[in-house]
Amino acid sequence: MQRPILTAVAVGLAGVLSCIDPYHPPAISGGVSYLVYDGSIQAGGHDTSWVTLTRTLQLGDANSPIAEPGARVWVEDESGNTFEFHPAQGQPGKYFLPPVRLNLEPAYRIHIRLASGKSYQSLWEHFRASPPIDSISYERKGRKGVQIYVNTHDPAHQSRFYKWNFTETWEYLTPVISKFEIVDSMIVPRKVEIHRCWKTATPTHINLFTTAALSGDVVYSHPVTYVTAESNKLLIKYNIQVRQQVLTREGYEYWSALAKNNETNGSVFDPFPSRLTGNIRSMDDPEERVFGYFAGGITQSIRRFVDVRLGILDDCDTTEVLQTHQLFDTFRYIVNQVPDMPDAYRVAAPYCIDCRLHGGTLVKPDYWPEHWK
Numbered sequence: 001m002q003r004p005i006l007t008a009v010a011v012g013l014a015g016v017l018s019c020i021d022p023y024h025p026p027a028i029s030g031g032v033s034y035l036v037y038d039g040s041i042q043a044g045g046h047d048t049s050w051v052t053l054t055r056t057l058q059l060g061d062a063n064s065p066i067a068e069p070g071a072r073v074w075v076e077d078e079s080g081n082t083f084e085f086h087p088a089q090g091q092p093g094k095y096f097l098p099p100v101r102l103n104l105e106p107a108y109r110i111h112i113r114l115a116s117g118k119s120y121q122s123l124w125e126h127f128r129a130s131p132p133i134d135s136i137s138y139e140r141k142g143r144k145g146v147q148i149y150v151n152t153h154d155p156a157h158q159s160r161f162y163k164w165n166f167t168e169t170w171e172y173l174t175p176v177i178s179k180f181e182i183v184d185s186m187i188v189p190r191k192v193e194i195h196r197c198w199k200t201a202t203p204t205h206i207n208l209f210t211t212a213a214l215s216g217d218v219v220y221s222h223p224v225t226y227v228t229a230e231s232n233k234l235l236i237k238y239n240i241q242v243r244q245q246v247l248t249r250e251g252y253e254y255w256s257a258l259a260k261n262n263e264t265n266g267s268v269f270d271p272f273p274s275r276l277t278g279n280i281r282s283m284d285d286p287e288e289r290v291f292g293y294f295a296g297g298i299t300q301s302i303r304r305f306v307d308v309r310l311g312i313l314d315d316c317d318t319t320e321v322l323q324t325h326q327l328f329d330t331f332r333y334i335v336n337q338v339p340d341m342p343d344a345y346r347v348a349a350p351y352c353i354d355c356r357l358h359g360g361t362l363v364k365p366d367y368w369p370e371h372w373k
Helices: 249-264 324-329
Strands: 018-022 035-042 049-055 072-077 082-084 094-097 107-113 119-122 133-141 145-153 161-173 180-183 186-189 196-201 205-210 218-228 237-246 280-282 296-298 300-306 321-323 333-337 344-348
Touching: 035 107, 035 280, 133 218, 133 237, 133 300, 145 237, 145 300, 161 218, 161 249, 180 333, 205 218, 205 249, 218 237, 321 324, 324 344
Parallel strands: 035 296
Antiparallel strands: 018 205, 035 049, 049 094, 072 082, 072 107, 107 119, 119 280, 133 145, 145 218, 161 196, 161 205, 161 237, 180 186, 237 300, 321 344, 333 344
């Protein structure tokens, strides 16, 4: 998918709008690089707030966004109270605010001062509290996969504009178990099991819904994600944590417009990108564009396991046999000893044995059931 070109989008709220679309950092043309803000302020006192500062990419640039390290970032309320962010060690361009409980009555704005000396400031923004998530439900689509939904409602009819993201974690196995390893030039029983892992991902889809045109503030069976059987995420055990944020109307319009731009992608023949840049402004140059939208509030989250056993364990060749002296000169891992052949061992490619090579970790998450091996 090409990176999106930001084009002008009129967002009407006369009807109920729903959108799920991949989020990509803004890409522009013209050789100019602009600041990109990504973050949300957690006001509930339980979660750390994160802000990421990068620069825009040029159209067709396959590189990762350029980070903005060395910045000073702080949030201010209308009474003059300030809350300072700290740079994240080893993560250039990332800044965090430890958990703090913020009063939702005053408005807030964010200040950013780059290492270059340039300063930026958002408009005043009121934070909003999300109602609890009622439940996460899912529907199995035969042998093809599982559709996951979120359900929520606000009896006070004050939320109306919703945004969700999620984190998924799945347990997976490699098809071959290694019973031996080489330690200090000796073949010994393997002490640490390396065929069972857990992998976590946080997709960056823009997922929105509004009940502005409905009499009730109820969200029922809104799609969160579809997990395919062929991904093998569902083969052993799968967990999803959904986080729910309530936006202002202006924040909803910004994210809706950005999602629409991502959906259409744009092309080199489209008009030059519009002024869709959010609510953050340069204090040095009013004409400078800044991408991103400053917002915050009290979010809600809920976690659910999905245990449907869909997928197929990969197959690997374990027929290769090596003599003991050959084991010290191969990249392959030892599977087991060949019966009745004390000097012969079956071996397999590391990818078939070490689950960490598939991007996961051997450390089981704290919330994973203890009885689950």
